[in-house]
Amino acid sequence: MAGLFGSAAATASNTLGDLKGDVELGNPPTDSISDLAFNPNPADQKDFLAVASWDNKVRIYEILPNGQGQPKVQVEHQAPVFSTDFFKAGTHVLSAGADKQAKMLDLNTGQATQVAAHDAPIRSVRYFEVNGTPMAVTGSWDKTVKYWDFRSPQPAGTVAVQDRVYAMDVRDNLLVVGTADRYINVINLQDPNKIYKTLQSPLKWQTRVVSCFTDSQGFAIGSIEGRCAIQYVEDKDSSLNFSFKCHRDPPQANVTNVHAVNAISFHPVHGTFSTAGSDGTFHFWDKDAKHRLKGYPNVGGSITTTAFNKTGSIFAYATSYDWSKGFQGNNANYPTKVMLHPVQADECKPRPSTKKR
Template identity: 45%
Template sequence: MSFLNNLAISTVSASAKPNSTVPASVPLTTLKDDVQVADPPTDSVSGLAFSPTADFIAVGSWDCAVRVYQVAPTGQTRGVAMYAHNAPVLSVAWSKDGSKLFSGGCDGAGRMLDIATGQSLQVAQHDAPVKCVKWVETPRGSILATGGWDKTLRYWDLRSPTPAAVVHLPERLYSMDVRYPLLVLGTADRHIQLYDLTNPTVVFSQKTSLLSMQTRVITLGNGLYAYGNVEGRVAMHWPSTTDPTASEAHRTRLPTEAPPAPGSIMWAVNDISFHPIYGTFTTCGSDGIIMTWDGENRKRLKTFESAGAPISATAFNHTGSVLAYAVSYDWHKGHMGNVPGMPNRIMLHSCKDDEVRPQPKIGGT
């Protein structure tokens, strides 16, 4: 990935339920030493993705641009590439070897940046915004998977301008993840579908979300998938079992004197990121808080201090030593919530082992 060092900037177009507070046993972790990425986007950050082979981070934004930053061992950053969609960018993803970067946007386009040449081109098209892009490595070759608000999942062979296959979904796609041989997606009306990528056009398993409100994010880990919704709840599901579990994560307890009765403020869960080594995961939300979770033991590990504004996206680097997070408006209150002075920055947190390492198994050592 050293060729990225000399990559020129390329521009293409230019009623709450009662809930308890965070337990005293869950320590707050200061973020004061985190490093801010230089020259962040000029509008809300919609997606973060680290290269799987080196410390380069891709950022998608509502300012219609995709940016790539190089992250030095000291945490200092510099921009090395940029290209644009014709509308806000909603998703970014890398190829497995880090040689290509993909993005999807509200212009209905899927685009690709070739890292070696610095050139970008359109490689996919939907009839509505492209909400998610994912690169899929299979024993028979590699394909790009895109999902959109046109209620379709599309697979693309990059050698062809037309999709290799189109799968019609029950509703608009809101989130999607891939970990071969599984693809999981969540749509409007709380549909969750799993696909076995050895037969990628046929639904392998279909469920209704365990959570009672709209799914916002769904992510695959080792042996499980986790998803969060607009009411601050997170569910974990093991595809091989029928024993899902849910936690009330991103909620704030109201004081007992609050009329008409005590309850909790519900904050949208914006992103879930699995640690590449330990298999634990983070959640972040409109409350400006990051939490780390041990899914196997179904236990919260850490709760970080509030960033003071929504956290819209997170991503671990390929070694799991750095967690990037975007302090940025997440549109959970619509256009009126994007008030003047809303921060818009990307931060890099150096992970401590006890923040992300799973605890000993219950009943074990």
């Protein structure tokens, strides 16, 4: 069922979005941006945004009512930071990266402590809870996934996976781990030390991102080949699985340039989702109606990571070099910035569902 959405090039004015209301975050990182995370439980309705980057830092910004961002605090690592996530309560921030460790920042005190360690760089860190106990899960290039109870320096559990962890996401009890060689592991966090299901990605090339549905019934996969897959966890829903092409240039002389899908984010209210890629565009999609809701013009550089805030009223996207064209594609003038896109009422609302269960 590939290609149901058709080309990602906008063909009708009602599906073409605009960027004129987007606001640039001040005091951005000084190197490529690897991850974004909003606090899921805004205190006093305040939004905080964590920005992880290759300059060895995670910066926390308060998003002000006028859309501007104000730097509040930062975490220092000894090497590039690849991943960041908030606690459910919004009081702490997790970060992890190439220095093989994960840290926890207490936003009330500004103090950061090491809470995890691996034998190789940590590609991803995510927060979750077991019976109300705060936990972290880390996925590393040492081919392991580890669970951490913050009361102990030793991992609460370790799962060996097939290869280096390239992507990981958590939603409720669903943990999805994408590794090198296109393996996808599904783990039920109620039984965290056992892999519930393993599959190879339905996409033909390297996995770049995995993102869990808001209802935790499945996940989306993005790859370097300009393609996205929608995958349900349970076999009974397998008829709903499909893949589609996106982030591809219109064919010219029988040649189509394809771009990596770097980021997939699900809208917290509507359950629709975004894709963003090396081509410098982002799009909003409805997986149930199999329809593209909006596409947006090129933002002037690769989009490396994205995130919605708690209410889905803000869509943050980072523009920075993603190394998709190797060393020669980078230069000192390449933009490195975070943009905040105010989500309009109709941009992410789903279409009437055509799904049959």
